[in-house]
Amino acid sequence: MKEYNFPLVFVLGAVIAAVVIAMSVVFLLKAIKRGKQIGMTNEQFKKAITTSAVFSIVPSIPIVIGIGIMMQLLGLAIPWIRLTVIGALQYEISAVYAVSDGAAELTAGMLVSATLVMTISIISGPLFNAIFYKKYQGKIMDLQVKNKKKMDAITGSLLSGMLAGIISAILIGGFFTLTNTKADGDSGIVTNGSVTLITLAVSMGIIAICGVIMKVFKQKWIENYALPLSILGAMLVAFFIHPIFVPVA
Amino acid sequence: MKKDQEILENVENQVFDNTEEIQNEEANLIENNNVDDKKLEGQIKYNNDIHKFGRIFTLIALGLMCFVPIFTAISVKSGPDWGRLAKTIPFTLGFLAIGLIEAFSYAPLLGVGGQYLSFITGNISNLKLPCAINAQQVAKVEQGTEEHEIITTIAIAVSSIVTTLIIIIGLIPLAIYQQKIVEVLKPISPYVMPAIFGALTMVLIAVYWKNSIAPFLLCCVVAIIMHSIGMGGTASISTMVMVGMVFSIVSNYIIYNREKIKEKLVTKFGKNKSKHKDDVTADSSEETELEKAETKADSSEDLKVEKAEAKAEDEIRE
Numbered sequence: 001m002k003e004y005n006f007p008l009v010f011v012l013g014a015v016i017a018a019v020v021i022a023m024s025v026v027f028l029l030k031a032i033k034r035g036k037q038i039g040m041t042n043e044q045f046k047k048a049i050t051t052s053a054v055f056s057i058v059p060s061i062p063i064v065i066g067i068g069i070m071m072q073l074l075g076l077a078i079p080w081i082r083l084t085v086i087g088a089l090q091y092e093i094s095a096v097y098a099v100s101d102g103a104a105e106l107t108a109g110m111l112v113s114a115t116l117v118m119t120i121s122i123i124s125g126p127l128f129n130a131i132f133y134k135k136y137q138g139k140i141m142d143l144q145v146k147n148k149k150k151m152d153a154i155t156g157s158l159l160s161g162m163l164a165g166i167i168s169a170i171l172i173g174g175f176f177t178l179t180n181t182k183a184d185g186d187s188g189i190v191t192n193g194s195v196t197l198i199t200l201a202v203s204m205g206i207i208a209i210c211g212v213i214m215k216v217f218k219q220k221w222i223e224n225y226a227l228p229l230s231i232l233g234a235m236l237v238a239f240f241i242h243p244i245f246v247p248v249a
Numbered sequence: 250m251k252k253d254q255e256i257l258e259n260v261e262n263q264v265f266d267n268t269e270e271i272q273n274e275e276a277n278l279i280e281n282n283n284v285d286d287k288k289l290e291g292q293i294k295y296n297n298d299i300h301k302f303g304r305i306f307t308l309i310a311l312g313l314m315c316f317v318p319i320f321t322a323i324s325v326k327s328g329p330d331w332g333r334l335a336k337t338i339p340f341t342l343g344f345l346a347i348g349l350i351e352a353f354s355y356a357p358l359l360g361v362g363g364q365y366l367s368f369i370t371g372n373i374s375n376l377k378l379p380c381a382i383n384a385q386q387v388a389k390v391e392q393g394t395e396e397h398e399i400i401t402t403i404a405i406a407v408s409s410i411v412t413t414l415i416i417i418i419g420l421i422p423l424a425i426y427q428q429k430i431v432e433v434l435k436p437i438s439p440y441v442m443p444a445i446f447g448a449l450t451m452v453l454i455a456v457y458w459k460n461s462i463a464p465f466l467l468c469c470v471v472a473i474i475m476h477s478i479g480m481g482g483t484a485s486i487s488t489m490v491m492v493g494m495v496f497s498i499v500s501n502y503i504i505y506n507r508e509k510i511k512e513k514l515v516t517k518f519g520k521n522k523s524k525h526k527d528d529v530t531a532d533s534s535e536e537t538e539l540e541k542a543e544t545k546a547d548s549s550e551d552l553k554v555e556k557a558e559a560k561a562e563d564e565i566r567e
Contacts, residue, residue, distance in 0.1 A: 006324035009317065016313050020370055020413050023306040027299065027362045028406035034295040035399040038288060048384040048400050052407040055383050059376045059445060060412045062438040064419030068431035076424060081317055084416055085310060086371035089438075090485075091344065098337045099330070109330035113337075115318040116329050121341045123311065124348035125368040130307045133356070133364060134300045140357055141296070144393060145289075152393050155357045157501040158494050159382075159453070160460035162358075162374065165493025167450055168468035169486045170443050176476040191439040199440040203447025211451075227383045230448035231441075238440040246436065 004075025004111065013081045020084060047224060054228045058235060062089075069093070069188070073106060078115060086122050095121060170200055181246050192245045195238055203234035292395055296361050299402075303365030310369045347487070354494050362402030370409040374490055379445050380408040386452055442486055463500035468493045 032045055066089035070079035073096055082092050099114045100106055106114065144151045177193035184191065210226035213219050222229075322328055355373055356364050359381070367377045384404035390396040422430055454461070468489055475484035503510060 006321065008320045008324055012313065012316055012320055016310065017413050017417060019306065019310055019313060021410055023302075023310070023369065024366060024406040024409040024413075026302055026306075027366055027402055028410075030295070030298060030302070031362055031399045031402040031406065034291070035396070035403075037291055038395055038399075040396055040399060044388045044390075044396075044400070045403065048388050048403045049407050051387045052380050052384050052404040053411050055380045056376065056408040056411040057415065059372070059379075059441055060415040061419075061434065062441045063372065063412065064416055064423065065431060065434045065438050067416065067419065068423050068427055069435065071423065071427060072431075076420065078317065078321065080416065080420060081314075083371075084413055085314055085369060088371060095337070095340070098340045099333050107330070108325035108327035110333065111325060112318055112322045112327055113329040113334050115321045116334065117337050117341055119314055119318055121344035122348060122371075123314075124345040125352040126307050126311050128349055128352040129365055129368050130304050130311070133352070134304075136353070136356060137296070137300070137361055137364070148393055151357070153501060153505060154498070155392060156457060156460050157497040158354060158358055160457040160501075161464050161494035161497025162378070162490050163446070163450060163453055163457065163493070164461050164465035164468050164497060165489035165491070166374065166442065166446050166486050168465055168472050168493070169484055169489035170446065172469055172472035172476060173481065173484065174443075176481055189435060189439055195440060196443050200443035200447040203444045204451050207448040207451045224387050227379075227448050227452070231444045234444035234447060235437060235440065238437045238444065242436045242440075 005077055006075075009077040009081070013077050013084070016081055017084055051224045051228075054225060055231075058228060058231045066092075070096075074111070074114070082118055086125065087118065091121075092118055170196060174200070179245075190246050192242065194245045195242050198241060199234045199238045202237045203230045206230040206233045288395075299361045299365070303361070307365055307369060347491075350491060354491070359405070360398040360401040362398070363405040366402070366405045366409055370412065372412070374486065375442055375445065376412065377405050377408055379449050380404050382449060382453065460497065460501050463504070464493050464497035467496045467500070 035045060063083050066083055067076070067079040069089060070082070070092060073093075079092070083089070095117045096106070096114045099117055100110050103110065140151070143154075173191075174193040174196040177191060177196070179194070180192050181190060183189060207226050207230040210222050210229060214222050214226070318329070351373070352364075352368060355367065355378070358378060359367050359373075363377070363381060367373045370377070381401045381404040384400050385392075385397060388396075388400045390400050471492055472484045472489060475481060
């Protein structure tokens with residue numbers, strides 16, 4: 001919707017993007033400075049920066065696609081801001097639908113209401129950080145100093161829980177939608193279980209091959225790029241097999 | 250007499266060497282403690298600094314985010330539709346609760362810097378956390394150390410910069426070829442999570458397989474039930490992450506404390522009393538054996554020292 005591309009909101013978007021970049025740069029420099037104080041090497045920083053930059057490219061593309069999907073309803077500026085700061089396509093689209101009841105075009109009142117719902121709903125996490133996180137983190141650090149084993153067990157449990165939750169959702173969701181060709185009502189995206197499971201398997205396979213190349217042929221450089229390569233390879237396979245399982249109507 | 254003097258000198262030298270060794274050890278210990286204190290002091294200072302900047306940036310970002318509905322209202326010259334807003338209260342409350350739970354549960358995984366950055370830039374489970382885990386593996390840092398925290402912050406900061414720039418760059422073709430780009434790339438967007446977590450699972454499973462089995466099976470059961478009763482949409486990745494974390498904390502608590510829990514249950518219900526008694530007897534007999542062996546070793550060492558001293562004294566007397 002061209003009429004929703006307000007210059008004022010674009011300027012706000014630019015300021016927000018600048019703040020996000022400034023915050024990241026400040027934290028990056030402070031972390032490097034502290035790292036040097038405790039004897040970390042430039043090599044470690046270089047590796048962390050390079051791998052993180054390469055890793056972030058592929059998962060960022062769906063965020064851009066998300067803006068493309070949302071701009072059909074909200075114009076370009078609002079989705080840009082919403083997906084630059086804490087927000088996700090599914091949640092933002094749900095907020096729009098909660099306000100509009102699925103109306104094809106938003107009225108001015110609906111648009112303002114949608115942006116208000118999106119803003120209020122995500123406020124609790126950052127607000128918690130601004131008010132309570134320092135105290136909470138102090139307790140985490142106390143536990144880390146007093147009982148490292150216990151803290152490691154908690155961290156390990158949270159990480160394994162996250163992994164277990166995501167993999168079970170992907171696997172079981174995949175098995176229950178093996179032949180699905182219907183689009184999701186809100187976003188209009190089709191998630192086919194067969195493609196999901198094949199993508200998962202391909203990603204596992206590529207990283208396994210990278211592991212073999214690294215160990216057997218002693219190609220250590222591959223370690224830094226194994227994960228981004230696996231993601232990119234799996235996404236390419238998904239791109240080519242999706243039309244086979246979900247023929248275009 | 251000459252022999253006596255030699256023995257005396259030897260004993261004195263030994264005593265001197267031992268004292269010097271003890272003094273060196275004490276000096277090393279004090280030095281190590283000083284280094285640890287300095288490191289802890291530095292870490293606290295760094296954390297306070299990050300908290301200060303984190304809070305400032307969070308409040309600035311929150312303030313700017315709040316301008317979005319205000320600027321939109323000014324631009325369209327209209328206020329919100331209050332009736333429709335009222336209808337969305339359950340939706341808003343639900344997301345407010347999820348935000349709080351996420352802030353609590355992700356905190357130990359993201360570290361101080363990562364927590365502030367992630368809760369401004371979002372995309373935690375699908376981008377920031379996997380990116381941080383990848384960087385930790387590549388930089389080979391031990392979990393729970395300050396190095397781990399530093400690498401996590403670096404990874405999340407770099408990831409936030411890259412994503413923000415990619416979004417800005419992506420806006421240009423989107424503005425020109427919006428429909429074509431969306432048509433081509435839209436179908437593959439649901440497959441980003443399997444693409445990331447297929448590979449990441451292979452990396453992490455070697456370390457966390459023991460902790461993951463029980464919560465994984467429980468999550469599968471929950472997901473199967475949800476899909477079977479037609480609530481598959483609720484068993485989404487974001488919901489299952491929270492379910493998985495709860496299951497994992499509970500199941501790992503049980504696994505790590507199974508002996509204590511077993512003892513408590515036995516005491517409470519009085520079942521398998523004799524078996525428990527046998528275990529306790531076996532344990533205590535093992536302990537006694539160990540204690541005996543230690544005492545024996547200690548006493549034999551003492552005896553040796555006493556004997557050596559007596560021998561030295563005898564030699565002096567002679």
